[in-house]
Every structure is written in structure tokens, then in C-alpha cells.
Amino acid sequence: MVLRVCRAVLGHTATAEDAWSETFLAAMQAYPELRPDSNVEAWLVTIAHRKAVDQVRAESRRAIPTERVPETPSVDGLPGGEERDLLDELRALPLKQRQTIAYHYLAGLPYAEVAEVVGGSAEAARRAAADGIAALRRTYRKGEAR
Amino acid sequence: MTTSRPSADGDLFAALPLVDEETQARLHARLAAAADRAGILDVAYRTVDTPVGSLLLAATGEGLVRVAYAREDHEKVLEQLAAGVSPRVLRAPARLDGAARELEEYFAGRRRLFDLPLDLRLARGFRRTVLSRLREIGYGATASYATVAEAAGSPRAVRAVGTACATNPLPIVVPCHRVVRSDGAIGQYVGGVETKRILLGLEATA
Numbered sequence: 025m026v027l028r029v030c031r032a033v034l035g036h037t038a039t040a041e042d043a044w045s046e047t048f049l050a051a052m053q054a055y056p057e058l059r060p061d062s063n064v065e066a067w068l069v070t071i072a073h074r075k076a077v078d079q080v081r082a083e084s085r086r087a088i089p090t091e092r093v094p095e096t097p098s099v100d101g102l103p104g105g106e107e108r109d110l111l112d113e114l115r116a117l118p119l120k121q122r123q124t125i126a127y128h129y130l131a132g133l134p135y136a137e138v139a140e141v142v143g144g145s146a147e148a149a150r151r152a153a154a155d156g157i158a159a160l161r162r163t164y165r166k167g168e169a170r
Numbered sequence: 171m172t173t174s175r176p177s178a179d180g181d182l183f184a185a186l187p188l189v190d191e192e193t194q195a196r197l198h199a200r201l202a203a204a205a206d207r208a209g210i211l212d213v214a215y216r217t218v219d220t221p222v223g224s225l226l227l228a229a230t231g232e233g234l235v236r237v238a239y240a241r242e243d244h245e246k247v248l249e250q251l252a253a254g255v256s257p258r259v260l261r262a263p264a265r266l267d268g269a270a271r272e273l274e275e276y277f278a279g280r281r282r283l284f285d286l287p288l289d290l291r292l293a294r295g296f297r298r299t300v301l302s303r304l305r306e307i308g309y310g311a312t313a314s315y316a317t318v319a320e321a322a323g324s325p326r327a328v329r330a331v332g333t334a335c336a337t338n339p340l341p342i343v344v345p346c347h348r349v350v351r352s353d354g355a356i357g358q359y360v361g362g363v364e365t366k367r368i369l370l371g372l373e374a375t376a
Contacts, residue, residue, distance in 0.1 A: 056258070129182075
């Protein structure tokens with residue numbers, strides 16, 4: 025679940041795997057202090073969120089802004105399939121939309137918890153995700169009957 | 171788009187597959203190595219296939235802490251390690267390479283003595299004393315529960331020796347299989363009586 029979330033936010037990239045690795049390392053570090061009644065999934069998403077944001081910041085420090093997102097090499101040696109197309113479309117969305125979509129649709133957190141992770145209100149999180157979904161529906165598999 | 175339930179638009183993400191096994195394995199190995207470097211890999215474990223079935227091996231930074239037979243239920247043993255040693259338990263074979271190699275040599279009849287750092291923290295008090303006495307019973311030899319009780323300084327604690335053997339966290343490596351009954355009967359074993367017979371047979375012929 026965490027890798028899918030990282031990929032939704034960061035794309036199918038080595039950066040997403042870095043974020044995954046950092047997330048679980050941090051989770052292992054902090055796990056003994058986690059209260060037994062905690063919601064482990066929400067806790068993991070919170071950590072993954074921070075680690076992904078770290079990666080986004082590091083990337084923006086490294087990168088020179090361009091018009092288009094560059095093609096990234098496949099890390100598993102497989103050519104891009106349907107899911108890659110969807111990830112590419114996701115990547116074109118603003119960060120907040122990618123985050124809210126990932127945490128709600130892929131991690132299954134209710135919007136109230138998504139809002140706690142990304143900040144702002146539950147309604148704002150719901151709106152961001154809805155805007156993102158609407159954009160995806162316009163671009164992804166255009167022309168295909170659904 | 172008025173509902174907030176994930177299922178409403180979840181179909182859009184059906185195209186996102188679960189992560190493939192190869193990627194999972196690669197990431198897992200990477201995490202295990204990073205955790206080890208960070209000093210937070212408290213319990214590393216792996217399994218090995220042997221003539222007496224699959225064995226779970228677990229080690230702390232100090233040494234081998236647990237060897238468990240399949241009949242002990244490896245999942246349950248891992249839960250016990252998480253509760254009793256540390257919740258930071260990860261499949262990380264590298265730390266157990268030495269133990270796996272020595273067990274392989276033992277079952278091939280090429281090793282008579284285990285030369286591994288041991289972590290005996292799962293045995294306390296008298297049980298721990300018994301375990302250290304067990305290590306003095308040589309390869310191919312046997313001792314009675316009564317003899318071990320005497321060696322442990324409590325000649326009347328024969329039943330307690332039986333309990334110490336039954337709860338030995340490191341069977342095979344700490345050779346509780348070499349403890350038999352005074353009347354010559356083979357007695358009980360944490361890995362099952364048949365396993366005890368196989369181990370004693372191996373040591374008698376190798």
C-alpha cells in the first residue's frame with residue numbers, strides 16, 4: 025500500500041522507492057513508541073507523506089524547471105503499461121491533488137484523516153481529490169467507453 | 171462526484187496493480203540492510219530447510235536467539251519474539267548466514283560443534299543454567315535428565331530439567347536432544363520424538 029501511495033505522489037520512479045524505504049526505516053525507528061490502539065495505516069501514510077514531501081523538495085532543489093515532466097526510465101525493466109499511463113496522468117496533477125487521491129483512494133483513509141495528514145479541512149481535501157479525479161477522467165483513456 | 175466513498179471512483183485505480191514480487195523482494199532487502207546499518211534491526215530471521223523440516227532461525231545483534239521447529243508454528247514464534255525481544259523483527263538472511271551454514275554442515279555430518287555467538291536472553295534462571303550444562307554433553311553422547319539436574323547443582327530438579335529442555339529456545343544448537351531418560355527411553359522433545367530419534371541417529375553414525 026505504501027509503495028502505491030509513494031508512486032501515486034512521486035511517479036513510477038526511483039524517488040518513490042527512496043520514499044518507501046525512508047518511510048519504513050522511520051516507521052521501524054518509531055514503532056516501539058507507537059500506542060497500541062493507534063491506526064497503523066494512517067500512521068504509515070503520515071510518515072510516507074512527510075518522506076514524499078522531502079523527496080519533492082529535494083527534486084525541486086536539483087531540478088531546473090521545464091515545461092513538461094521528463095520521461096523517467098522504468099525501474100523494473102518493464103515497458104510502461106496501462107498503470108504507467110495512469111501514473112503519468114497522476115503526475116501531471118498538482119501535488120495536493122495527487123496526495124489527497126493517493127491517501128483517500130489508495131490508502132483508504134477517510135477525508136477527515138486525509139486532511140490531518142495534508143493540512144486544511146476535510147472538505148478541502150475532498151475537493152482537491154474530486155478536482156484531481158475529474159482531471160484524470162478528462163485525460164486518462166480519452167475516448168474509451170467506460 | 172458528490173460521494174466521499176473510495177469505491178465510487180476506485181474503479182479508476184483498478185489499473186494500478188499490486189507491487190510485483192521482484193520489486194517487493196528488492197525493497198525488502200534494501201530496508202533490511204538500511205535498518206541493520208541504522209542499528210535498529212533488533213531481530214533478523216530466516217528459515218532453512220533441513221532433514222527435520224523447516225527451521226526458523228532468529229538472531230539479535232548479540233547472537234542466535236531462537237531456533238524453532240515448524241511444529242512450534244513459525245508465525246507464533248515471530249510474534250513471541252516481537253513481544254519478548256523487540257517489535258523490530260525483519261526477514262534478513264545475511265545475519266544468519268553463519269548459523270545456516272553450520273546447521274547445513276551438521277546435518278551433512280560434517281560438523282560436531284556449533285561455533286556461533288548465542289543470545290540466551292529467552293532463558294532465565296535455572297533454565298539458563300541447564301542450557302549451559304547441556305552444551306557440555308558432547309556430540310554423539312547422551313545424558314539423563316537426572317545427570318543434568320545434578321550437573322546443574324540441583325539433583326532433585328529432574329522435572330525442571332525436563333521443562334528447561336522443552337522450552338529450550340535454541341534446540342539442536344544447544345543439544346537438549348542429547349538428554350534422555352534414566353531408564354534408556356528416548357523421552358520427549360520440543361521438535362517431536364521422531365526428530366529426536368533422527369538427530370541422535372545422525373550423531374551416532376556420522
